[in-house]
Amino acid sequence: MNNLKIVLSGIVKNNPTFVLLLGMCPTLGTTTSAVNGAGMGAATMAVLILSNIVISLVKNIIPSKVRIPSYIVIIAAFVTIVELCMRAYLPDLYKTLGVFIPLIVVNCIILGRAEGFAAKNGVWASALDGIGIGLGFTLALTVIGAVREALGSGAIFGHRFISGDGMLIFVLAPGAFLVLGYLMVLFNRLTAKMRS
Amino acid sequence: MEYILIIISAILVNNVVFAQFLGICPFLGVSNKVSTSMGMGAAVVFVITIAAVVAYLLQYYVLVPLGIQYMQTIVFILVIAALVQMVEIVLKKVSPALYQALGIFLPLITTNCAVLGVAILLVQKQYSLLQSVTFAFSTAIGFALALVIFAGLRERLDLDDVPRAFRGTPIALITAGILAMAFMGFSGLV
Numbered sequence: 001m002n003n004l005k006i007v008l009s010g011i012v013k014n015n016p017t018f019v020l021l022l023g024m025c026p027t028l029g030t031t032t033s034a035v036n037g038a039g040m041g042a043a044t045m046a047v048l049i050l051s052n053i054v055i056s057l058v059k060n061i062i063p064s065k066v067r068i069p070s071y072i073v074i075i076a077a078f079v080t081i082v083e084l085c086m087r088a089y090l091p092d093l094y095k096t097l098g099v100f101i102p103l104i105v106v107n108c109i110i111l112g113r114a115e116g117f118a119a120k121n122g123v124w125a126s127a128l129d130g131i132g133i134g135l136g137f138t139l140a141l142t143v144i145g146a147v148r149e150a151l152g153s154g155a156i157f158g159h160r161f162i163s164g165d166g167m168l169i170f171v172l173a174p175g176a177f178l179v180l181g182y183l184m185v186l187f188n189r190l191t192a193k194m195r196s
Numbered sequence: 197m198e199y200i201l202i203i204i205s206a207i208l209v210n211n212v213v214f215a216q217f218l219g220i221c222p223f224l225g226v227s228n229k230v231s232t233s234m235g236m237g238a239a240v241v242f243v244i245t246i247a248a249v250v251a252y253l254l255q256y257y258v259l260v261p262l263g264i265q266y267m268q269t270i271v272f273i274l275v276i277a278a279l280v281q282m283v284e285i286v287l288k289k290v291s292p293a294l295y296q297a298l299g300i301f302l303p304l305i306t307t308n309c310a311v312l313g314v315a316i317l318l319v320q321k322q323y324s325l326l327q328s329v330t331f332a333f334s335t336a337i338g339f340a341l342a343l344v345i346f347a348g349l350r351e352r353l354d355l356d357d358v359p360r361a362f363r364g365t366p367i368a369l370i371t372a373g374i375l376a377m378a379f380m381g382f383s384g385l386v
Contacts, residue, residue: 021365024224025309029217069277076270084266099316102269106309108221173215174380177373184366192361 003128010132016109017140017180018187023109026100027141028176034157037145039093041138043082043101048110048137049130050078055118056126071114072105079104109137147179199330205386206334212310213342214376219310223343224368228354233347235294237340241333243283243305244314247276248332251315252325272315280305310339346375 016022023044030040054074062070083101086094094101104110113133118126146156152171154162169175212218219240226236251272259265283305288295305311314335318328349371358367 021224022221024220025217028220069274072273072277073270076273080266080269083269099313099320102316103218103309103313105269105273106312169377172380173217174373174376176217177369177376181366181369181373184369185361188361188366 003124006125006128007132007135010129010134011136011139014133015136015140015187016133017137017144018184020109020112022112023107023137025103026107027144028180030097030100031141031145031148031176031179032152032171033149033155034142034146036093036096037141037143038138039090040097040100041134041141043086043097044104044107044109045130045134045138046082047075047078047104048113048134049127051075051110052113052118052126052130053123054078055114056121056123059119067119068111068115071111075110075114076105109133144176144179144183147183148175151175151179199327201386202327202330203334206331207338207341208379208382209386211338211342211379212313212335213339214372214379216313218313219308219339222305222308223339223346223372224365227343227347227350227368230344230347230351233343234340237336237343239283239287239305240308240310240339240343241336243276243280244311244336244339245329245333247279247311247315248318248328249325250275250279252318252323252328255319268316268319272312276311276315280311310335342375342379346372349375 010016014020017024017027026040026044031037051071051074055071058070058074059067079102082104083094086097086101113129117129121129148170150156150161150166152166152168152175154160154164154166167175170179206212210216213220213223222236222240227233254271254275255265255268259268259271284295314332318331321331323331346368350368353367353371362370
């Protein structure tokens, strides 16, 4: 029960994108389509889970004064591993996501969870937290990507459902801000309704 | 001519915030007041330019000769983190008022992806040292420009009656979207 609670809180109550407002750059920069959003989410989730596990394992060895630099090194190591794997096995996705893959290092979600959760909890709970927050992030990115793809090119996950051109603006830069803004409004409305 | 192209492209056409989506966190976080945003903008210009020089030297005089380019991410982030720490110490001594105003966001320049992003991009684009500095400086100016314009808009926005669900970040994002549309007008320039 408790395990499920940790995972669920990452998806809804502490959703990194809609509630915590963390990791905005990849959220806006990589969600031109549902697949790209999901890919970015998955890469971030992999780093998040691995770094959460390792940090919760070594938290007692690291002196608290140098903990942030140590966490960054751990995170950067995993980002490099994920980067090399993606370059080898998913070259197309790697090319589309471009600079945002090495930039997972500076995604505030990961350092935030390391400092806020993994440094205070056990290995198992930290892994679950990584899964929950990672899923929440992936879900948010996939939804934003799907909305932008649907409005911008009339397709979802590459399957066209309308012939002809979509509203190109939603695939371009301004669309990212607009779609995220309006989705946030929707999320606020829904959570406000649930509370009352 | 080549340098003018880099400058115009980095400030207006490929603006870091509106076209490349780097540095969104400080863009949304420190854009409540024009005065604070100017301070943040200045700090970012300073840090990005120095970081670019350091990143260039590291890449071509350490990583490439040793054949360990895959260590790029780790090395760059560590150097940038140390650099930001230094800027913070200097600012604390020189201008305590600005240091107070920037508060939490100064250490957060470390996780400002624009800094690391520019360092990685200048390697990817294979710029020379002078080109790298030009590119980094004008990218940072573009960031500061976006930040100050946006802060001006948000100051006005505070006075307006915004529907409850839109308050805070959502309306800020939608405003940023419209601003990004305005910046798209520059796209034919280069």
